[in-house]
Amino acid sequence: MVVESIPPAVGSIYALLAFAALVWLWHSGRFTRRRAVPFLIISVLLGFLVFAPVFPYQLQGLVLRDAALLGAPLPMALIGTLAFIVLAFVFGRIICGQICPAGAVQEVMHLVPVKKYSSAESRVPVAVRAGIFVVFLAAGLGLGISVLGLLGLADFFNLTVASVSFFVFLGIVLLSAVVYRPFCRYICPYGTLLAPAASRGVYRLRRTDACINCRKCERACPTGAASPDHRLGECYLCGRCTDACPVEGALVYGRGR
Template sequence: MPSGSIPMITGVVYAYLAFAVLALLWYSRRFTRRRALVFLAASALLGFLVFAPVFPFMVQEVVLGNLPVLIGLVVFIVLVFLAGRIICGQVCAVGAVQELVYLIPVKKHRRTANRRQVAIRAGVFIVILVAGAGFSVNLLARLGLRAFFNLRVASVPFVIFLAILLVSVFFYRPFCRYICPYGALLAPVSSRAVYRLRRTDACINCGKCERACPTGAADPDARLGECYLCGRCTEACPVEGALVYARGGGKD
């Protein structure tokens, strides 16, 4: 169970601070996947301790009538428009646990983003919206978000999310990419983010970034907002300054 000695506001404050620090690391070109691990571990730990920051569940709370939560969600949508999906990448506890288990060294089954995936997530979003607003049914709770982070290991919802997490070992972030209602809102916003990863004229079109990207977002023609700013593409790029986190200018 989450620790009652730590207030939930801790997770909210952490989310804002982590977003700011990560954005600064990207902007100053000091972001590395090793540094990102610190934030992934902290985000996952806070998920277990205080059940925050868990952004998809916050969306579900708004659907069920908890309107004050809406303010925070809107603020982060604006931040994503400015700086990209840093929230999904390293801040959200749900994304963090999936990212961490994906690091387990087994053969991966890469599935790039496509219009069908977008349609599936949009359909799931509508189902969550109708279930919550129309029938007061918390589908994300039934999928095990709260049960997992509260370690209710004997419950069916815990087993359901654990199964999703096991799939995450082989497929990159299935919950984020097919189920998360907040992801459905953030993807189109991040596809037009002011600051995002862009190719410059130094790019030699070697394709290494595209092969390293687990979602296919490194393909300049993708434009589906599925870049989680994980850093795999910049780590794989062999040319200094060919792939940069910047505002405008560049090949995109």
Template sequence: MKRRRFFSLRSLWQTISLIVVNSYFLAPWGKYIPVPVFNCYSCPLANFACPIGTLQHFIVLHKFPFFTLGVLFLAGILLGRFFCGWICPFGFIQDLLYKIPTKKLAIENKFATFIRWSIFIILVIIIPYITLEPWFCKLCPAGTLEAGIPQILLHPPLRSLIGFLFGIKILILIGFIISSIFISRPFCRFVCPLGTILSVFNKISFYHLEVKPTCPECSLCKPKCPINIEVYKDPNSPHCIRCHECFSCGQVKLKIR
């Protein structure tokens, strides 16, 4: 019963966050402010800037993104990846897709860190710096879902610009939609550059998880965890999105340091 109530609280919080981030009441000036969630700046209803899009903007200009990195540093040092589990709209969409009744696949995180950092370094930093194009944004499934498709539906003249790249974007989006039905948060676990940045702070953030000394190390926390973490071994794993699903066993608690 406790787990169901807590999950409902998180779902409610995610829903409110989705509405706040995409309610347009702060646009357009709010779009100058990057917030630590994955939500496309070009979404017709977006209130804020995507930090990864902003980061790439400055990389393309060959300028250092002081403000953007400052926002991410502050968010990370305070809460770690809490934003991933409770506020991020694209994470919430993946959670909803995973609720579709079907057989689920438990995927280990063995290569997740390497894959995420490789994507971040190559597609977010190096290639944009060389080509002067924000290539992660061009391929981002969140951007396709939240901005690309809505913009084409709302503005018919843009349809003449649809080409090969847009087809690739649609295929990537479809791939993540399908995989999210069977695998919990595949984008967050293996791709998300924002989660990659925030993951650095999980072990040092003020918002900290702690395993009680009474924990029997029964591994019941692992199937409860949407990221498939053995929480009793590493409660502040870089993969942890701070969803608190592991709290249901009664052996994990929040600690503000």
């Protein structure tokens, strides 16, 4: 469904503008899950219209050293990839949360009112993703194989329904109705790079002295990142914890203790 008359650069420009807007919403205390919905919708639409900004596929292009796939010179694409990793270290995984179409389409699907299966307290997703990342690098660098291509990421957003891989990613999206972000948590190579940076983020959600230890934020978090002991960088800044918190100022996005 990609519209060739729309330049892919639109996706990059949107990513930068949306990132700035979301950082402002979080920093000003105005972020809510309802206010995140427009960003999710726009991100999903851009995924289908221009297939951008799909960050994991851009990383796939770098691994394959495929400038045509990237739509930009390799040095420029590398700088952009590294820049957003630095931004994740400073501001957290806002890119994964509401901007990347692959993550946004799963977030929207998870809103479907069906019974959810939670793996919030498990380290298994992180370990599985790390293993797949090794396969991703070996297949791309050593064999020139696009793992994300086999999983149907591009075929899904291009609506290439004649391809078997289209239905592979469609299955992942449908699974996200009951399992929170299976692609992001178990597969995404870009998430493997962002998570360590975000786990030590300068700006991130923190508890203050106003916290009453009701643990409502922990029960609301689908990844376990709201737990004080969680250091895996799996916070997608979805806003479930802050929406669930009953005490104003007990959970804030900021720097420092």
